[in-house]
Amino acid sequence: AQKVTQAQTEISVVEKEDVTLDCVYETRDTTYYLFWYKQPPSGELVFLIRRNSFDEQNEISGRYSWNFQKSTSSFNFTITASQVVDSAVYFCALSEASSGYALNFGKGTSLLVTP
């Protein structure tokens, strides 16, 4: 069963628009981690954020912000004032104790930002 669901396969926005990438996860564990990674056209996977299950504080880093809500099992990612350089595939991932903390990735959301 898919433990991480990224329902949006592709999103296209115009530069300067805000965009939210959804991530819904499934776990029975109380101890787990959530991650977001970016994969630009060059192919390398770049780590963006890690959040543990005991910290529901939202986080902001520049134009990026993350909203973690355990009540809805969601860990959404918002890019404010998007730029062309934000074009990439974004992956959400779950790491849980019952799986030995192996990383389980969603299928990714391809974001295209056009000028």
Add this chain to the structure above:
Amino acid sequence: GAGVSQSPSNKVTEKGKDVELRCDPISGHTALYWYRQSLGQGLEFLIYFQGNSAPDKSGLPSDRFSAERTGGSVSTLTIQRTQQEDSAVYLCASSLDGTYLMNTEAFFGQGTRLTVV
């Protein structure tokens, strides 16, 4: 090393041949992962090594796939009797520790692009 290193970066092989893909994780990282990414697809989990524990092989797609990690460091992914559907980018990642107390982000290598002709 400074990062996760994978070799070769590209490999073209004939259908039916065996291939070996190598991953050098970041020094000191105890957790090591192999993933496969087909063209335009997501990351398919293959296998996970954590310290001296038995590896999680639940993602290996068939018995033609195997992996080992010698001395808790370098890992080799072997694909026997390659098929065209094995063509993909094979990504290796390592992290400092796969346990709760020390769980950190995984760092990825550049991948090996395997093409089976």
